[in-house]
Amino acid sequence: MLRYLLPLLAVSLFSGCTVTPWVAPYERQYLADPIMGFERDPVAASYMNHVYEAREAARGAEGGSGGGCGCN
Amino acid sequence: MVVEADVVVTKLLRYCLALGLIFPIYASAAVLPEERADNLYHAYSGGGVTIDGPSVLIRKNIGNNVSFSANYYVDMISGASIDVEATASEYTERRDQYSLGVDYLVDKTTINFGYTNSSESDYEAQTVGFGISQGFFGDLSTIDLRVSYGSDEVFRNDDEYFSDEAQHRRYGVSWNQILTQKLIAELSVETVTDEGYLNNPYRTVRFLDPTVSQGFSYQPENYPRTRNSDAAAIRLKYRLPYRASIKGEYRRYADSWGITADNVEFRYTHPLEEQDEWILEGKIRYYQQTSADFYSDLFPYSNATNFRARDKELSNYTTLALGVGVSYELPQRWSLLNRRNTINLYWDHILFDYEDFLDVTVHGDSTAITPGSEPAYSFSANVIRLFWTVRI
Numbered sequence: 001m002l003r004y005l006l007p008l009l010a011v012s013l014f015s016g017c018t019v020t021p022w023v024a025p026y027e028r029q030y031l032a033d034p035i036m037g038f039e040r041d042p043v044a045a046s047y048m049n050h051v052y053e054a055r056e057a058a059r060g061a062e063g064g065s066g067g068g069c070g071c072n
Numbered sequence: 073m074v075v076e077a078d079v080v081v082t083k084l085l086r087y088c089l090a091l092g093l094i095f096p097i098y099a100s101a102a103v104l105p106e107e108r109a110d111n112l113y114h115a116y117s118g119g120g121v122t123i124d125g126p127s128v129l130i131r132k133n134i135g136n137n138v139s140f141s142a143n144y145y146v147d148m149i150s151g152a153s154i155d156v157e158a159t160a161s162e163y164t165e166r167r168d169q170y171s172l173g174v175d176y177l178v179d180k181t182t183i184n185f186g187y188t189n190s191s192e193s194d195y196e197a198q199t200v201g202f203g204i205s206q207g208f209f210g211d212l213s214t215i216d217l218r219v220s221y222g223s224d225e226v227f228r229n230d231d232e233y234f235s236d237e238a239q240h241r242r243y244g245v246s247w248n249q250i251l252t253q254k255l256i257a258e259l260s261v262e263t264v265t266d267e268g269y270l271n272n273p274y275r276t277v278r279f280l281d282p283t284v285s286q287g288f289s290y291q292p293e294n295y296p297r298t299r300n301s302d303a304a305a306i307r308l309k310y311r312l313p314y315r316a317s318i319k320g321e322y323r324r325y326a327d328s329w330g331i332t333a334d335n336v337e338f339r340y341t342h343p344l345e346e347q348d349e350w351i352l353e354g355k356i357r358y359y360q361q362t363s364a365d366f367y368s369d370l371f372p373y374s375n376a377t378n379f380r381a382r383d384k385e386l387s388n389y390t391t392l393a394l395g396v397g398v399s400y401e402l403p404q405r406w407s408l409l410n411r412r413n414t415i416n417l418y419w420d421h422i423l424f425d426y427e428d429f430l431d432v433t434v435h436g437d438s439t440a441i442t443p444g445s446e447p448a449y450s451f452s453a454n455v456i457r458l459f460w461t462v463r464i
Contacts, residue, residue, distance in 0.1 A: 021210030027253050030311040034348065035341045038258060038307055038319065040399075043110040043129040043143070044418060044457045051116060051455055055424070057361050057385055058325035058333035060262030060303035063246060 118453020238268030
C-alpha cells in the first residue's frame, strides 16, 4: 500500500511546487480570523482530548493538540 | 507484529521527513506559537466519579526564535465507578503532571521538543516528544511530523511486591491545507504501539460460578502485552457568509485488539462583536466502537480464555456529547497588566450507552436476576472547563 501511496505523494508534491498558490496572502483575511483556528485554546483542547482518551478505546490523530495523556 | 509495525512506520517517517525537507521551496514565514498564560479549572462528573483540578499553562518567547512552555496539571479523583462499586470500595486518588516544551524557529521550520512527567501513587509515566513543522506552497500547506516515546511504571497500592512497566511509541503526521479563501482542511494520521503491562491491576472479569449464590464470581483481567493502533482523521473549518465558522471532523480508528471506532464532530463558533468581546460556541460529537476480541461481560467459567477483559472501555458502546461555551474578553479597564484578558466557560454533557456491559449493581441483596440478563449499563457525565487567559 505504502509502496504505491508514497510515490503518488511525491509526484503530487513535485507538481504542487510548480503551482502558484491559489489563495494569495492578501486574500486570507477570513482565514486569519481567530475563529478559524481548529482549536483556539490549547489548554482546553488538550483537556478534552484527555477526557475522551481516558474513556474511549480510540486514541491518536487528535490534531495539533494531541499527544497522549501519560495515564492509564 | 510490533516489529513489523515499527518497520513500516519508520519507513513512512523516513519518506515523510525526506519529503518535508526536500520540498521546502515555497516555505512559509513560520511564526512561534502565541505567548499566553492560561489558568484552567476542569471538572468531570459522572458514573459515580468526580475528577477535577487545575491546569496552568504558560508560554513565553525568548527572542524571535525560541518559545518555552510549561504546564502543570492535576487530576483529583474521588468516588467509585461501576466496576469499582461492584468489587471494591470508594477511593480518592491524585495525579500530578508536569510538561515542559521548547519550540525553536530555525529559518522557516519549527522544531519542538517536549517532556512530560505524570505521577500517581500507583503509576509513574514519563514521555519525551519531538516534532517538526514546515510550511510550503506559499503558506497554503503545512506538514507536521511528531514522534514520542513514553515509559511507564505500574504498581498496586495494596501489593508492595507488584510492579511492572509499559512503553508507548507514537508516530503522527498532520497535513494542514488552505483550500479556498474560506476553507481549511487538515488530515492527521497516527500510529501508536504499546508494549508491556497494559491492563488495570485492580480490574476484574466475572464468570459464571454455580457454587456461589449470586451465580457469578470475579477473577483478575489479563490483557495481551502488545497493542498497535492506527487512527486517521480529517477536519474541515469553513467561514460562513457572515462572521461565524463551522468545523467538521471525522476520525476512523482500528487496533490489533480488534477494536474499531469512528467519531464525528460538528462545531459552530459565533462571535457577537467585531472585537471578539463575546464568542459563543456549540458542538455535537458522536462516537461508536466495537469491542476487543477478548472482551466479555460474563465468561462461561474461570480462566475461559488466555486473555480476558471486562473493562467497559473495551466493550461495544456509543457516546453522544453536546457542548456549549462562551468566551468574554474583559474591557480594557479590567485587564491585568494591560494585556488582553479572556474568561472562558465550556460545558459538555456526555451520554455513555453500553451495549454489552451489564449493570451488576442491580443484584444488591436479591438473586432473582439471572447472571447475563441484567440491564445494559448507561450513564451521563458533565464536563466543565472554566479558564482565564492572558495574552502576554
